[in-house]
Amino acid sequence: MSDAPAFHVWAVPGLPEVQRGDDLAKLIADAEPGLADGDIVLVTSKIVSKAEGRIITADSREEAIDAETVRVVARRGTLRIVENRQGLVMAAAGVDASNTPTGTVLLLPEDPDASARAIRDGLRDALGVEVGVLVTDTFGRPWRNGLTDVAIGAAGVRVLDDLRGGTDAYGNPLSATVVATADELAAAGDLVKGKAAGLPVAVVRGLPGAVGASESGARELVRSAADDMFRLGTSEAVREAVTQRRTVREFTDEPVDPGAVRRAVAAAVTAPAPHHTTPWRFVLLESESSRVRLLDAMREKWIEDLRRDGKSEDSIAKRVRRGDVLRKAPYLVVPCLVMDGSHTYGHARRDAAEREMFVVATGAGIQNFLVALAGERLGSAWISSTMFCREVVRDVLGLPDDWDPMGAVAVGHAASAPKSRPPREASDFIEVR
Structure with a gap:
């Protein structure tokens, strides 16, 4: 039993109430002069923030959260999970209104890694010891109830233990195991510090292998x-998927996963449709030969139409080049409209409205499809060309006569990020009655 791994963790008593400008390393050294090489000192971020003067006057905590928020990850009622200025994803941006005077809030340290380095250097100067230092804070976690402390700043600690490339006890290769050592240490310290015991510092002894250089804290x-x-909450992910769905016209050579396209089709056919019908069909052109055969036939028909319009050969060549986006795409999809289940009234206005309902429903399905592709990290471009030569498309692809092609969707991995879209003010498109 004496050779079994073990460590010792204890809270440091006797620390005074920390004030702006206090030297935390000196306070810790005075309270725990017996620190030794290889120890790991765990410091609650709250006292770091107090010492660094991160207390601000705020009319409301919500205003302070707004100021510290870079990106909203998820929102439910008044609770916000956000990415803050330090790059941490956490509740309320880490803004704390407890244990601070009324009318003030406590922000996280501006640079927790720098704070940890300063404490480590100060302990070396005061006690002549080489220790690791973690600045810790309380987090919730996806999929799990309850809170725990994690490391938000580190100095002299191996924050990750990368076991990839090794083997387990049975000789199986480890391909994904990276242990968050710093978070495990922070949680161990929280067991003895507690949340309300007034013990903001703990020490772990007996794990010298965890002490060492860390490139980025x-x-x-x-x-x-x-x-x-899991970058976004549900509602935020839906909004971002819709707004970030962009037309992509240049693709890499990376193959498209057919399963991803099928998942996008599954999302497409959840769109609303009239009379409980299913007016969507998606023709997947997965072989290069099928794509070339279709695009060649469409090009010949297009050239024929343009010559009939009296266009010059130069003009025709320029127009035909617009179809290159479909030729360069590694995957094509031809969405089609079917009118199964539609009503016939024998009245021109009503029959036209009936078809328009089905066209609109098909467009909703295609939009679902494009958004779902974006969710699969695939770029797309919806091109109208097949609508201008439906007979050719049906003939080349062997489609039923009652399938109406509604354009073609180029699918692939974007060669570069789309340019930023100029903002549009929603009020410009709204009329209220």
Whole structure:
């Protein structure tokens, strides 16, 4: 049993109420002069903020949260999960109205990693020891009830233990295991500090392997946007998917996952439709030969129409080049309208309105499809060309006579991010009666 791994964690008593300008390293050294090399000192962010003067006067906590928020991740009632100025995703941007005078709020340290380095350097100067320092704060977690402390600042601590490339006890390769050591340490310290015991500092001893250089401090713990599969709450994700759905005209050579397109079709067919009908059909052109055959036939028909219009050959060539976006795309989809279940009234106005209902429903389905593709991180461009040569499209693709092609959707991985869209003021498009 003596060889079994073990560590010791304790809270540091005797710290005074921290004030603006206090030297935290000196206060900790006075309260715990027995610190040794390899110890890890866990410091609650609240006293760091107080020492650094991060107390501000605020008419309301909500205003302070607004000022510290970079991006709203999720909102439910008055609760907001946001990304704050430090890059942390947490409730209320880390703005705290407890244990601070009425009319004031406490903000997180401006640079928690720098705060941790300063405390570490100060303890080295005061006691001649090499310790690790973590600045901790309380977080909730996705999928889990309850709160725990995590590391928001680090110095001299290996915040992540990357086990990828190794093997487990059975010789199985480890391909995804990266342990958040700093967060585990922070949670251990919270067990002895408590939330209301007035013990803002703890020490962990017996884990010297966790002490060492860290290239970017606790920032290593923050998942990048590209790797964050849960970047937004439900309503925020829906709004962003709609507004970030952009027309993409240049694609990489990366293949398109057919499963992703099928999932987008599944989202498409949830659109509203008249008379409980299903007016959508999606023809997936997954082979290059099918795409080339269709686009060649459409090009010949287009050239024929343009010559009939009396266009010059130069003009025709320029217009035909507009179809290059479909040729360059690695995947094409031809959405079609079917009128199954439509009503016939024998009256021109009513029959025209009936068809318009089905056209609108088809457009809603295609918009669902485009938004879902964006959710799959696929770019798209909805091009109208198949609507101008429906007979050709039906013939080449072997479609039923009652399927009406409603354009073509180029699908692929965007070669570059679309340019920013100029903002549009919603009030310009609203009439209230």
